Amino acid sequence: MNNNLSIGTKCVQAGYKPGNGEPRQIPIIQSTTFKYDTGDDMGKLFDLEASGYFYSRLQNPTCDTVAAKIAELEGGTAAMLTGSGQSANFFALFNIVGCGDHVVASSAIYGGTYNLLAVTMKRMGVEATFVAPDCTDQELNDAFRDNTKCVFGETIANPALRVLDIAKFADAAHAHGVPLIVDNTFATPILCHPIEFGADIVTHSTTKYMDGHGATLGGAIVDSGNFDWTKYPEKFACLCEPDESYHGVTYTERFGLAGAYITKATVQLMRDLGSVQAPINAFMLNLGLESLHVRMQRHSENALAVAKYLKSSDKIAWVKYSGLEGDEDYELARRYLPDGSCGVVSFGVKGGRAAAEKFMQMLTIAAIETHVADAHSCCLHPASTTHRQMNDEELAAAGVSSDLVRLSVGLEDAKDIIADIDNALSAL
Numbered sequence: 060m061n062n063n064l065s066i067g068t069k070c071v072q073a074g075y076k077p078g079n080g081e082p083r084q085i086p087i088i089q090s091t092t093f094k095y096d097t098g099d100d101m102g103k104l105f106d107l108e109a110s111g112y113f114y115s116r117l118q119n120p121t122c123d124t125v126a127a128k129i130a131e132l133e134g135g136t137a138a139m140l141t142g143s144g145q146s147a148n149f150f151a152l153f154n155i156v157g158c159g160d161h162v163v164a165s166s167a168i169y170g171g172t173y174n175l176l177a178v179t180m181k182r183m184g185v186e187a188t189f190v191a192p193d194c195t196d197q198e199l200n201d202a203f204r205d206n207t208k209c210v211f212g213e214t215i216a217n218p219a220l221r222v223l224d225i226a227k228f229a230d231a232a233h234a235h236g237v238p239l240i241v242d243n244t245f246a247t248p249i250l251c252h253p254i255e256f257g258a259d260i261v262t263h264s265t266t267k268y269m270d271g272h273g274a275t276l277g278g279a280i281v282d283s284g285n286f287d288w289t290k291y292p293e294k295f296a297c298l299c300e301p302d303e304s305y306h307g308v309t310y311t312e313r314f315g316l317a318g319a320y321i322t323k324a325t326v327q328l329m330r331d332l333g334s335v336q337a338p339i340n341a342f343m344l345n346l347g348l349e350s351l352h353v354r355m356q357r358h359s360e361n362a363l364a365v366a367k368y369l370k371s372s373d374k375i376a377w378v379k380y381s382g383l384e385g386d387e388d389y390e391l392a393r394r395y396l397p398d399g400s401c402g403v404v405s406f407g408v409k410g411g412r413a414a415a416e417k418f419m420q421m422l423t424i425a426a427i428e429t430h431v432a433d434a435h436s437c438c439l440h441p442a443s444t445t446h447r448q449m450n451d452e453e454l455a456a457a458g459v460s461s462d463l464v465r466l467s468v469g470l471e472d473a474k475d476i477i478a479d480i481d482n483a484l485s486a487l
């Protein structure tokens with residue numbers, strides 16, 4: 060698609076261009092398999108000598124159409140969909156990290172990603188060092204080891220809402236010859252383009268704003284095509300040396316820097332681990348993407364109004380929203396999120412854990428859910444739910460205090476959302 064077009068136009072139209080008499084909306088190709096005239100034709104696909112569809116665990120046309128749209132939205136060269144945000148982050152890491160390797164990660168990340176690194180990937184022999192998002196250059200530098208293979212962070216951390224200094228983390232990663240992976244779930248490409256600030260790979264839980272209606276689980280991985288794996292052929296042998304399971308294909312040679320990383324993740328990790336997004340889910344995700352630009356603007360406006368209201372209330376101990384003047388990340392937000400800080404606000408209710416729980420029960424518009432980032436307002440107490448496996452020290456490092464309430468401000472009218480909060484606070 061024409062690169063000069065605005066992001067809103069891309070949200071509606073990128074990735075799919077119907078021909079004469081073809082459906083205006085993307086077709087759902089609900090088929091596990093694809094037909095060929097000869098075994099030879101199909102053999103070429105298995106050897107990666109020809110491109111085409113043969114089995115939907117590897118690739119499906121509906122999913123590819125939606126992935127192509129997300130690649131354009133992020134300004135990347137290639138993208139793939141996965142069955143969930145968890146599998147997107149796992150694949151993004153595991154594509155270049157293996158037993159004996161090391162990852163540097165921001166400590167302010169999603170609880171699921173923390174567990175992925177600290178528990179499951181640790182069992183696979185991968186070690187992670189967590190650094191505070193506002194660490195000094197020296198502290199960041201000291202976290203690297205000889206076996207470090209990548210750096211990981213979240214544009215807006217869930218649920219701590221810390222804003223990542225993407226350029227700082229990208230510079231450190233590149234100085235050590237490794238890529239930066241940024242989970243851009245909360246910001247979406249409407250509010251931030253991590254690739255423009257030096258991120259090499261961008262991941263998403265499309266379950267959140269991209270779908271935006273709480274309807275479908277999914278994930279996406281986008282490659283910028285900017286990281287030159289061939290400069291470090293020993294470190295990234297998995298991309299720069301022949302893959303025997305494809306008769307000796309070398310991904311960087313066959314697919315170039317623009318395609319090597321996503322092709323490997325598709326034909327090797329999807330083949331062996333199988334974590335696909337269903338075509339019907341990709342179709343629903345695409346419906347969400349068509350209005351992403353409109354919704355993100357409203358989510359951000361509503362959340363800023365709610366944050367300002369909370370800040371003015373004497374029942375509230377503290378408010379965390381990077382779009383709020385005076386917030387510790389306000390300057391970072393002005394740089395990385397000039398068009399809004401998304402719909403998620405966190406705050407502490409005076410009276411701690413018990414008051415927070417009572418407050419949440421009194422709300423009638425925002426429901427108590429583990430979910431965030433969809434049209435319906437919802438709220439959660441992370442310390443007793445999503446982050447309950449962490450001790451107080453780990454909670455503090457992740458930026459989650461025991462009185463923290465995470466409120467995902469939806470698309471209802473801001474006036475009604477604020478009146479509802481006001482009513483619940485007055486009951487305390």
Ligand SMILES: *Cc1c(COP(=O)(O)O)cnc(C)c1O
Pocket residue numbers: 143144145146148169171172213217242244245263264265266267276277278
């Ligand atoms: C929800 C979330 C994930 C995990 O995504 P799922 O789709 O639930 O698997 C990963 N990263 C962030 C920032 C998230 O908010």
